[in-house]
Amino acid sequence: MKHIFAAGMSALLLAATVAGCSSGTKDSSGTKQTLTLGAIVDVASFDPSQSDVGNYMQYLQPAYDTLIKIDSSNQLQPMLATKWTYTDGTKTKLELTIRGDVKFSDGTAMDADAVVKSLERFKAANGPRSSALQNVESITAPDKTTVDITLSSPDPALVHNLGLVAGMITNPAAAATDLKSTPAGTGPYVLDTKKTNRGNVYAFVRNQHYYDTAAFPFNEIDIRVMTDPTARLNAVKTGEVDAAFALASQTSTAKGSGLTVLSNPGDWQGLFLNDRDGKIVKAMSDVRVRQAINYAIDGDAILKAYAFGHGSPSTQIFYPGTPAYDDSLNSKYPYDPAKAKQLLADAGYAGGFTLTMPSSTAFFGSVYPILQEQLAAVGIKVVYKNEPASAGLTPYLSQEYPAYMFSWGSSDNWLDASLLLAKNGAWNTLHAGDATIESLMKQIATASGSAQDALYKQLSGYVVDQAWFVPFYVADNIYISSTSVKVVAQPEQSVPSIYNYSPAT
Known part of the structure; x- marks a missing residue:
């Protein structure tokens, strides 16, 4: 989804950092361990309630799972919620069944009560996407694995929105801390503040408490802020990054350099x-x-x-x-x-x-x-x-x-x-x-x-x-990648979700 244009550090500042860097290490079997992405925007906030979608999603998805997953075919799939259903004929009462084996990045358990608090916080935050829950009248947790959402009137987009920032569940214990700079979710990765150089590169390493590590093949995801399109293209060509958003004018050059070019509306x-x-x-x-x-x-x-x-x-x-x-x-x-x-x-x-x-x-x-x-x-x-x-x-x-x-x-x-x-x-x-x-x-x-x-x-x-x-x-969205990774395009989304990347071998 989404739709964003903003800027970050200049390409000149970035060049000094990325020069000579590799896009990732490999293990003894030769399997790629680090995925490095070139981003056209800097992250505005790691707080889902204050973030938008589009190009910002790639910063949030490593740290936050959503209640519902939007897959590469734009179909809704289980994630933190294993199932969901409207329990009334007017579609104003939605029941979600929550996984019982999920922990936040600090090791504390995520249960239905935590989901309720996160959704209530998102609705009250007055952020760019707060209207996603504008029809929500009440949210309750009758037990540890059930969340009931009651609407004031039907909302045909509610379930879809639970696959975006509204459905990213934040740790209630971190709600009073600065989520703007440090994410606190249930995602497969955590922000490594020592490796991160804000405004330049953000490093995400595995969340040791994640419930489904096998679903994510990379040990680390690095996202480099590269607002200059020429710098992004050159970085993919030289292997400094594995994939990045490109301009339509760069399509021929990218193909001529042996890069994979994905194009979709x-x-x-x-x-x-x-x-x-x-x-x-x-x-x-x-x-x-x-x-x-x-x-x-x-x-x-x-x-x-x-x-x-x-x-x-x-x-x-x-x-x-x-x-x-x-x-x-x-x-x-x-x-x-x-x-x-x-x-x-x-x-x-x-x-x-x-x-x-x-x-x-x-x-x-x-x-x-x-x-x-x-x-x-x-x-x-x-x-x-x-x-x-x-x-x-x-x-x-x-x-x-x-x-x-x-x-x-x-x-x-x-x-x-x-x-x-x-x-x-x-x-x-x-x-x-x-x-x-x-x-x-x-x-x-x-x-x-x-x-x-x-x-x-x-x-x-x-x-x-x-x-x-x-x-x-x-x-048309133009997305380029090197031969070291396999990328599946995400329909109607500026950049693919992090679930869509895997090593080429």
């Missing part, structure tokens, strides 16, 4: 027009202005220039192949600057207006000037405010900006709707409300089968008409 990339009520920029409250912005941007040209054609045009926020996705919507906003100007004039903004947005060097570097030029051509002046790498997601989740460029990916329609469209959704940052969206989401929550699919498509069409976003395209 990933995030949609484009503009979030969050100021739908005109709280910051009055013009943004007019649907004609938001539609004008859609017509003013040539997504096909950006796809060719930035992603080298590795992707497909899109006007919608939902992932291809999911119930909400409607291919016919992709012709809604052809590139038409003249129409954009007319819509602006009709809305009373023939003279244009100014739009201030954040910028980041981690992603979209070459897109910012293209976007600025295309919007200027219809009278909209774009001013960028550079945000430092240390800011992480804060600028995007704040209420400072009326719009911003971002990358978003998810395979669950309800999850997307809850985060992006619901009035209290974390990524509906200025909390714009819409009666039609609220009505459709209420109907979707209780519907099923083809009736639910039709409602999802109706929701997608309405959001496209209202122009709450400006998707340019759905980009």
Whole structure:
């Protein structure tokens, strides 16, 4: 899942550290013992309640198991919970059966009571994904291996969310300590603070209390912060790291160097027009202005220039192949600057207006000037405010900006709707409300089968008409690896889960 662009240490600082390093040791049989990954972002927090998904998951998964595992086919599998079921017809009462042999990294037992405390803490934390549990009314543990979750209303994405950060169970004893810097979970690895150089490399070694060591073939996982794409490619080529996210423009070079290149549909990339009520920029409250912005941007040209054609045009926020996705919507906003100007004039903004947005060097570097030029051509002046790498997601989740460029990916329609469209959704940052969206989401929550699919498509069409976003395209995720490891791609996820790596021999 997920969808993130943030920055970390510069490639120049990193180069001094990785130069001459090996991507991992081997045992006497020649089996690779250390997996080294190149990450495009630095970790913002090791506290799941304060983290997001996307590229941040690879930092959290070594230290935290989830209640439910999302496998490489996007299917839900048992993990900390061996089974789960709704016990009522309205799907507001979920019962989970918890493993009885799990310990936290400090050796204390994890039981149903610990799960309850972790879920309650996550819900109350007001983090980037707290809305994942927004419908949870109560959580109880009738015995040591059973957790009952009662919802105020049905939540079609609840079980899926328990396979993401909401389902990462934190040690109650560590709740008062600084989880931001030191994880405390039930995962297969623990952070080795002596080997870790924060902002540069994070070293995870085996958790001696883990219940299923055989499921993870590596004795150590090292994650190196490498925000520069050229540095990442070179590091994989030289064997300094085993695998990393790459740019579409690097595909040919990677293949020519004998690297394995995985490509699968990933995030949609484009503009979030969050100021739908005109709280910051009055013009943004007019649907004609938001539609004008859609017509003013040539997504096909950006796809060719930035992603080298590795992707497909899109006007919608939902992932291809999911119930909400409607291919016919992709012709809604052809590139038409003249129409954009007319819509602006009709809305009373023939003279244009100014739009201030954040910028980041981690992603979209070459897109910012293209976007600025295309919007200027219809009278909209774009001013960028550079945000430092240390800011992480804060600028995007704040209420400072009326719009911003971002990358978003998810395979669950309800999850997307809850985060992006619901009035209290974390990524509906200025909390714009819409009666039609609220009505459709209420109907979707209780519907099923083809009736639910039709409602999802109706929701997608309405959001496209209202122009709450400006998707340019759905980009292909490009992931490269050396011949020393085998990697299985994770659909709709920026980087593969740690479960998807194994030694090549």
